Amino acid sequence: MSAPTLDQFQQQVSELLLRHRSLLDVLSKYGQSGASVNRAVAKSVTECGCIELNAKRQEFTDEINLEQAKNTLHYHVSGELCEHCRDAIKSELGRNLFYMSAMCNLLDIQLDDVVTQESDKCSTLGLFNLT
Numbered sequence: 001m002s003a004p005t006l007d008q009f010q011q012q013v014s015e016l017l018l019r020h021r022s023l024l025d026v027l028s029k030y031g032q033s034g035a036s037v038n039r040a041v042a043k044s045v046t047e048c049g050c051i052e053l054n055a056k057r058q059e060f061t062d063e064i065n066l067e068q069a070k071n072t073l074h075y076h077v078s079g080e081l082c083e084h085c086r087d088a089i090k091s092e093l094g095r096n097l098f099y100m101s102a103m104c105n106l107l108d109i110q111l112d113d114v115v116t117q118e119s120d121k122c123s124t125l126g127l128f129n130l131t
Helices: 006-016 023-048 066-072 083-106 111-128
Strands: 051-053 077-079
Touching (some): 006 111
16 A cells, blocks of 8 residues: 555545634644644653753854754764654654645645745755755
């Protein structure tokens, strides 16, 4: 069985969304699901400990070019997500994607178009993409 396309997923969300047909409801659920993603990531650090954060100022000087900077900047994360935390985060990301798709449906926007537009922007701007 192949993975569903974004269009198929968006159609599935449209068929399943019953309770939250109001744009305001979907906006609040989308915000709440984003917070749940953040919480799941934080719990993988603070409760499980499978990953650790060591955040500090990024050292970026004018003497190095952008490609070198890309290779020297740090992610601030060490370790790997355990299976439990990975599943929890994937679940929360899925719920977030569900409400993003619902918002697209209510605003008559194709999620596939959003991804294509953002990908084109990333391709065009390359390292200058400031997102």
